[in-house]
Amino acid sequence: EAGVTQFPSHSVIEKGQTVTLRCDPISGHDNLYWYRRVMGKEIKFLLHFVKESKQDESGMPNNRFLAERTGGTYSTLKVQPAELEDSGVYFCASSQALMNTEAFFGQGTRLTVV
């Protein structure tokens, strides 16, 4: 069974450009999460989808970030326009049940804004 897959693994963009990160969860997992780790700091929650609906987006830093999950399958996280402080590793995770179950993580996308 395929795990959580994230694309791209690395992205280097200039300040002001747009970047779209993609996450393919484990098949059948209704719950999809985005997290971010800024250099040297803790991994922070960004948002949580249940199927195609946003259950909790309290961690989204500002309106330059837009997450979608069309059809309840893969998800995209768009940053537009990117700023230097957006650099970090973006993790996606998925879980089968809503609570009390293991969340499986992808390898992450390392985003560098220069």
Next chain:
Amino acid sequence: AQSVTQLGSHVSVSEGALVLLRCNYSSSVPPYLFWYVQYPNQGLQLLLKYTTGATLVKGINGFEAEFKKSETSFHLTKPSAHMSDAAEYFCAVVRSGGYNKLIFGAGTRLAVHP
């Protein structure tokens, strides 16, 4: 608000020595506790978790952790370090009965030397 503190951003041990990675949490309700590991160029992998029941939890690769409510701690141990244990370790908490919104510590990078 919940928070997680990992004491020591870097820990270095000799191969065969005891591994002790410290984690303290703050939570207003009984939490669920997790340890994740990230090996180089890989995603986060669940090592072990505590939800309810026995406070000593055994995980993969010989790791275990003990939930101590009175100390609000969930320290990770392994009796004998192996070179392959070199990785970054993250302690995380989620509110019991809550959705799988993980709150992470800042991580501890474990180095194992011969």
